[in-house]
Amino acid sequence: MTKAMGAAMRRIQAGNALSAFGLGFTVPYLYVYVAQVRDLGATTAGVVLAVFAMAALVVLPFTGRVIDRRGPLPVLVGAAVLASAGALSMGFASSVPAAVASAALLGAGTAVMQPALATMIVWCSGPATRTRAFALQFFLQNLGLGIGGLIGGQLVDQSRPASFTLLFSIEAVMFLVLAGVAGSAKMPRSMPLSDARPTGEQGAGVGIRAILGHRAMVQLCVLGFVVFFACYGQFESGLAAYGTEAAGIQPSTLGIALAANTAVIVVAQFLVLKFVERRRRSRVIAAVGLIWAFAWIVAGYAGLGHGSQAMATAAFVSTYALFGLGEAMLSPTVAPLVADLAPESMVGQYNSAFALVKQLALAVGPAVGGPMGAALHGPYIVTFVLFSLGITVLALRLGKGLTPAQDQPVLAAASRVVSVHKPEPTPANA
Template sequence: MGAALRRIQLGSALSAFGLGFTVPYLYVYVAQVRDLGAGTAGVVLAVFAMAALAVLPFTGRAIDRRGPVPVLLAASALAAAGAAALGYASTVPAAVASAALLGAGTAVTQPALATMLVWCSSTATRTRAFAMQFFLQNLGLGLGGLVGGQLVDVSRPASFTMLFLIEAAMFVVLGIVVATVRMPRTAGLPAPRPGDGSAAKGGMRALLSHRAMVQLCVLGFVLFFACYGQFESGLAAYGTEAAGIEPATLGFALAANTAVIVAAQFVVLRLVERRRRSRVIASVGLIWAFAWIVAGYAGLGHGSQAMATAAFVSTYALFGLGEAMLSPTVAPLVADLAPESMVGQYNSAFALCKQLALAVGPAVGGPMGASLHGPYIVTFVLFSLGITVLALRLGRRLTPVQDQPSLAHVPSRVVAVSLPEGAEAQAATTGSGPVGRTTAATAAAGR
């Protein structure tokens, strides 16, 4: 990695470390430590999620007009202020307002960081850059949760205040690190950067006319709905109600998920980086369908409690394997589909689909997992198989290089790309956009 990319990865990992300090304990902090009640805690968590939905539609255009660095600096300052305020929030209005600031700030950092990764990488290196980010973020979240758990004490509100101040400090560090990054010009993005004053073109209409990107957004919603949207709601409710899993076991299950990601990420990367992205995503659907079947055995089978517990923990581990396969495929694909002037908008649109899935997933999966055990498992087995179908359909809309970036390293005459409708003529006459990038890559390979 270059110096700029190393600093971006460092800042991303530190911000994830700060989030790991507080997010697992936010409900307990509001409901019990500040004694504001379970209802208020639920509202605070909802506001945290809804704030992200409120700001993401505007984030992409800001990134493309101003560049990701100023947007990320503003977002890290907003998140730091929200985290610090939450550490001292003792009333309902203060807790809700602080959660809104923190939720909005953390939501904006993700597409801004993704855009910076795109600018600091090429088609050939982007897969590893996003895999590294995913690895470091999960490692940071896991370590943050582990360290935070050793520091908190429900009888001492000051211990939670310290956690939120540490989180705020991590966002300040993120801002400082990003402010020192010098964004390079790469062969993958030869046109003037938004930060250099070029106007962001396109908009939501252009994005919606790009059928491959629309299909990828739908696929992304299903991916996050069937996995992350169930981790701490439906699947947890199903495990405790149907499988008789002890609440403490949920922590071991999440730890198994993180352990598989950390242990398998770079082994998986070597296996998938030279394979078609659509086929890799389709394989994740099959793995997750099997994971849901294993979960069904845990809750609906007739084995011992030890077998049920092992099966339930294995479900989270299988999800982790699928996540490790997705990290080097989905996010880089969003970047490779985006026209040069709309990288931020494409990243924000995908982040919005993710956030919608994380908001809808618990609302649907929670009640089903708690009471409709059989239908719950069948529903999410079908959703997982739907991932496979959607991924294979998406693959038919991708160019060979978009679907398999390793082809850019071999001589090829393929120059066609997937573009928003109406953009082909402009790209053909100007040589800009993804056509220009793919042609340049092909020419370089030919040389």
């Protein structure tokens, strides 16, 4: 990594942390704000959350091509300004149309920022540093979300709408800070990705046709959908409903469980990084599937076992902690793998495609898991144990189609260094 790349990376990561801090201020309280503080009702709050998610599905199919044509920096700055406008208007929204329009702006802006940031990280890193760069991004995101949620919880007062206006205003400012910090970075082009590119598949077409013609990327997208559906798509819907209905968990304990999840990520991220970066990515992802299957079994004990309430609570919190361990292992594997699969001219489109898959999973996950977690306790646990084991199977299948540079870039980099510095044999007649 050059000096310019390192300086740009530091600015990108700082802006990423600050924007996550701003999101943490408001995301946990959006439903309460719309339904109770603004007194617009539970139905309107549900519509607002749905619009927030649907806006992402609308803009992401077009985002990747713009990133690849114009560069990720102007896209990120534009998205941050859009999200800032959405957050600020949400803070003053007192009617249904205003709340829905604000959610659309906020959802679209935050969705576009994901692939733009990921592409900037790819441009500012090489194969040897990319794994750590994405691990640091995930670490800072969770740290920012956790601290933001903690401080935001101390500031909000349901009897004072102005306290929520303050939170959304702070979030709006954080997005503008992201735009300013990232916008001041001098963006170098990343090292060529030729060593990691697929051969024989990248010329299948352009845009979505090229991605659909790239078998390894399609497999990774299917795997990503299952990952986000079985984990993130259940945190605040199915798993929360299961915990309160089947395990008798108090609503306040849900906050403790989410805090445990964040704490494990923050503590474990760099502890597991050395373990992860020296192993095949496909096998690391496969191991995450096994960890999450065990997490769902622990959740099953919390709700279906016959232990005390204290044991059920401890098991439920442990479920979130185990998910956090798996997340810490995934962050340095999945996102860099998307970048290493992408042709150099399509990094933005590959990142956007994977972000779209994530949003689809996050939309479908609560719709399926919520009702099951609330009413079908046994089938709910069995279903997601099987989904987690499916992650393991899909990861191992994906590994068979990856090149050494894609599956284990550390060894591939080492072999390139050896080949470059191998001494020439001395001629016999010298």
